Amino acid sequence: QKEVEQDPGPLSVPEGAIVSLNCTYSNSAFQYFMWYRQYSRKGPELLMYTYSSGNKEDGRFTAQVDKSSKYISLFIRDSQPSDSATYLCAPRNNAGNMLTFGGGTRLMVKP
Amino acid sequence: ETGVTQSPTHLIKTRGQQVTLRCSSQSGHNTVSWYQQALGQGPQFIFQYYREEENGRGNFPPRFSGLQFPNYSSELNVNALELDDSALYLCASSPPGDEKLFFGSGTQLSVL
Numbered sequence: 001q002k003e004v005e006q007d008p009g010p011l012s013v014p015e016g017a018i019v020s021l022n023c024t025y026s027n028s029a030f031q032y033f034m035w036y037r038q039y040s041r042k043g044p045e046l047l048m049y050t051y052s053s054g055n056k057e058d059g060r061f062t063a064q065v066d067k068s069s070k071y072i073s074l075f076i077r078d079s080q081p082s083d084s085a086t087y088l089c090a091p092r093n094n095a096g097n098m099l100t101f102g103g104g105t106r107l108m109v110k111p
Numbered sequence: 112e113t114g115v116t117q118s119p120t121h122l123i124k125t126r127g128q129q130v131t132l133r134c135s136s137q138s139g140h141n142t143v144s145w146y147q148q149a150l151g152q153g154p155q156f157i158f159q160y161y162r163e164e165e166n167g168r169g170n171f172p173p174r175f176s177g178l179q180f181p182n183y184s185s186e187l188n189v190n191a192l193e194l195d196d197s198a199l200y201l202c203a204s205s206p207p208g209d210e211k212l213f214f215g216s217g218t219q220l221s222v223l
Binding site for chain 2 (some may be wrong): 046090093099104
């Protein structure tokens with residue numbers, strides 16, 4: 001079993017839809033939770049960063065962490081075609097900057 | 112402010128050869144990490160450098176080695192290339208005391 005699991009998709013939604021992207025993880029030591037967006041042939045771009053459990057909102061994006069169930073979510077409101085990309089969750093523990101990435105979920109937003 | 116830059120962008124090598132990939136960290140960032148991303152997979156941690164010393168290593172064999180220079184730029188060296196080394200190699204830098212990693216666009220390595 002991988003430490004971080006994501007549904008690979010692809011997830012296809014119409015423009016304007018609310019998108020829910022999810023990760024599960026197994027390592028209880030994870031304290032920081034990041035979401036990266038990766039366009040084709042580009043490096044990952046940091047989208048959201050959360051410490052411990054709770055919610056964090058930034059514009060159309062909301063990150064949610066439930067440490068009791070080891071479940072991480074990213075919600076995208078009013079999705080746009082420019083949101084079409086692969087979304088990677090990446091938790092880490094307190095020691096160092098090593099991120100453990102999920103396999104990524106490919107999102108397609110159709111106009 | 113320039114971001115993380117990597118060179119070359121693409122590289123083709125044959126099995127058994129050696130390769131060196133280069134990374135210039137973002138201005139003010141003193142920690143550099145390298146990740147390997149196979150097609151359709153998430154990035155996997157190779158190692159991290161801080162103050163020119165290796166400061167953490169993932170599950171990669173010793174033929175993967177690195178360097179960090181006084182200006183915080185970095186190199187990733189891979190010896191005795193294998194077909195499975197074909198991947199996108201990503202460099203990421205972090206500012207002092209910050210948990211966030213900022214990635215370059217990567218070097219696409221193909222081993223034939």
